[in-house]
Amino acid sequence: MNDQPFILNKKKIELGQNENIQLHVARLPSGTVINLRIHVFRSKKPGPTLLIMGGVHGDEINGVETVRRMVDDKIFHNLKKGSVIAIPLLNVYGFINFSRDASDGKDVNRSFPGSTKGSLASRVAAALTRNVLPLVDIGIDFHTGGNARYNFPQIRFSNKHPKSLELAKAFASPYIVAKPAIDKSLRKVMISQKKPHLVFEGGESLRYDGFSISNGIAGTQRVMKHLGMIKRAPTKKRKVILFEKSSWVRADRSGLFRWTQQSGAKVSKGEPLGVINDPYGDSKNIVLAHQDGFIIGHNNAPVVSAGDALFHIGYRSQIL
Numbered sequence: 001m002n003d004q005p006f007i008l009n010k011k012k013i014e015l016g017q018n019e020n021i022q023l024h025v026a027r028l029p030s031g032t033v034i035n036l037r038i039h040v041f042r043s044k045k046p047g048p049t050l051l052i053m054g055g056v057h058g059d060e061i062n063g064v065e066t067v068r069r070m071v072d073d074k075i076f077h078n079l080k081k082g083s084v085i086a087i088p089l090l091n092v093y094g095f096i097n098f099s100r101d102a103s104d105g106k107d108v109n110r111s112f113p114g115s116t117k118g119s120l121a122s123r124v125a126a127a128l129t130r131n132v133l134p135l136v137d138i139g140i141d142f143h144t145g146g147n148a149r150y151n152f153p154q155i156r157f158s159n160k161h162p163k164s165l166e167l168a169k170a171f172a173s174p175y176i177v178a179k180p181a182i183d184k185s186l187r188k189v190m191i192s193q194k195k196p197h198l199v200f201e202g203g204e205s206l207r208y209d210g211f212s213i214s215n216g217i218a219g220t221q222r223v224m225k226h227l228g229m230i231k232r233a234p235t236k237k238r239k240v241i242l243f244e245k246s247s248w249v250r251a252d253r254s255g256l257f258r259w260t261q262q263s264g265a266k267v268s269k270g271e272p273l274g275v276i277n278d279p280y281g282d283s284k285n286i287v288l289a290h291q292d293g294f295i296i297g298h299n300n301a302p303v304v305s306a307g308d309a310l311f312h313i314g315y316r317s318q319i320l
């Protein structure tokens with residue numbers, strides 16, 4: 001299969017060819033055509049096909065920028081073997097509306113494998129599932145935290161899929177978090193097809209985070225080197241910690257929130273992590289760590305309601 005021509009939008013892409021493809025998805029109510037922009041890079045030598053994608057959630061710009069920068073930096077040119085399919089932005093609708101979801105209010109990453117007769121989000125998912133996924137052996141997609149939540153650069157992988165763990169270790173992001181795949185997500189569809197898939201989480205929606213972008217790019221290069229697709233990749237700069245479990249510390253009251261500890265910190269049970277004040281100076285609650293672990297994500301919203309997720313703590317860890 002890997003030495004066969006790729007057919008995308010009736011265009012034939014042979015080994016040794018690079019192409020930019022536009023795939024029709026749908027139209028805006030104004031009649032404006034929405035196309036999926038796909039970069040294809042193929043070595044002369046057959047090998048694995050890697051899908052590198054951002055913007056499944058339209059407001060997670062950091063992931064879009066990470067993939068865009070990899071294309072711009074030409075790291076997929078001159079592959080030693082195999083192919084890369086790079087899609088910087090899947091959910092064009094969410095992107096132009098500064099929204100996680102498609103313009104029908106549905107989450108593309110809860111709409112896989114999708115249907116060409118389904119909701120808009122389902123049609124976006126179907127465009128990928130039908131046209132691109134049959135060509136792909138391994139996937140990496142780039143996300144950020146949502147709703148003002150920041151994620152420390154981390155790979156999420158399925159514990160039930162050893163090849164995904166192998167590639168997560170090769171990626172060597174600061175954190176690796178075992179998480180079961182969510183129903184109707186891209187990762188679930190990939191795993192059901194017995195294909196490894198890594199979800200990279202880093203930074204926060206609607207913002208750039210240079211630390212996450214550089215971790216995302218370096219990790220992708222390490223995976224490609226591990227697969228024999230490129231010669232050189234940056235060495236990892238810090239130890240990699242794998243978490244078997246994670247859970248959220250939630251707000252026990254509503255008010256104005258300030259963190260005093262943030263993502264990346266090692267914390268102990270009972271340690272103060274932040275404070276929630278009422279807006280009038282009358283009272284405050286200290287937010288405490290509910291167990292020993294590391295903060296893998298935190299909330300940057302200044303105003304929170306009782307029950308809001310404040311700190312994502314990873315635990316049951318091992319240093320790799």
Ligand SMILES: [Zn+2]
Nearest residue numbers: 057060143144
């Ligand atoms: Zn996301």
